[in-house]
Amino acid sequence: MLEESAFELFLEQGYAKTSIEDITRRAGVSRNTFFNYFDLKSDVFWVEIDRALGLLPEKLALTESSLPPAHAIVEAFADCTAELGSGFVPWILTNFEAIGEPNELLSSAFSRFNSTTRVLKGFVSQRLNIPVDSLECQVIANTSVSAVAAAAVAWGKAGVSRAPLQSYLVHALAPLAEGYAHFRAIELPRTI
Template identity: 30%
Template structure:
């Protein structure tokens, strides 16, 4: 496999090229029928280059959201005892703020064509659990009892991931996920942060 013309490629460009190649192949062949080797061949990079950017095939879809969830988790931890519902919601809005159409949005919109339905359910569940735990921990640190904190965590995490899904399915160019998330967070009004 030759990488002629690829030397000196900027990091972001290689990452984007790999993601683009993966999405093309997922649409053409389906997720299960596409290998990492197929992706690297299409992108014109080595297998080791793939693993410099992504830990797995599914990471191609989730890496942007995972970075944002990681930042949100750290920000939630920093709230400490001063965590309020408003502060938590502001942090969660950052997960979707300025979110541009990306491989995940494409996958959510084309899940059936890409053969990704089961993969997305499983992978969404992992992100849901991670974000839910972070919100719940912030609530417990702020003095909220554990069951209420867990319910708040699950509801807020579901709002974030559901907002991304709905935004992508509606057509990522038709609005912003931030607007969808604000509506979703409004639906949690029956679960106030405090009594």
């Protein structure tokens, strides 16, 4: 499996010093085969997370329409990971300190941040009946995803006896649920 080879080499010699050629040689395939499975080198980090995030739209759709959006978001994210099993802990969450912040990881992380906020904007827009391209939707989506990211990283860091992810999500998003309970669109003034 390319990911396993990649993770071994990243720990042995660091992300930057590990070339795609190294990874594919370790896996016993050609360099170009890598690009049959991944668009980018850093995509190896996201296989499990992408699988979980892929479930998000349907999990959001399944939440009770009377539930406040922040609660629905917690439930949806928790359901995404629950469906992938209790042993599900993405490698990058437990190893990101070893990996550091190479630009390729930053770009692939932000790419997923953006696609996740797009999903949440649509959900919030529909649930709160406000325009999807409003500042309010963007803020709720941005802050929710960044809180989820912080919770996920903390959860990954907590070690093998960690509490369920949902505990972390609830704790991280509770203030947002409270803060956004009365968050309404306003007409920002224009200068004369």
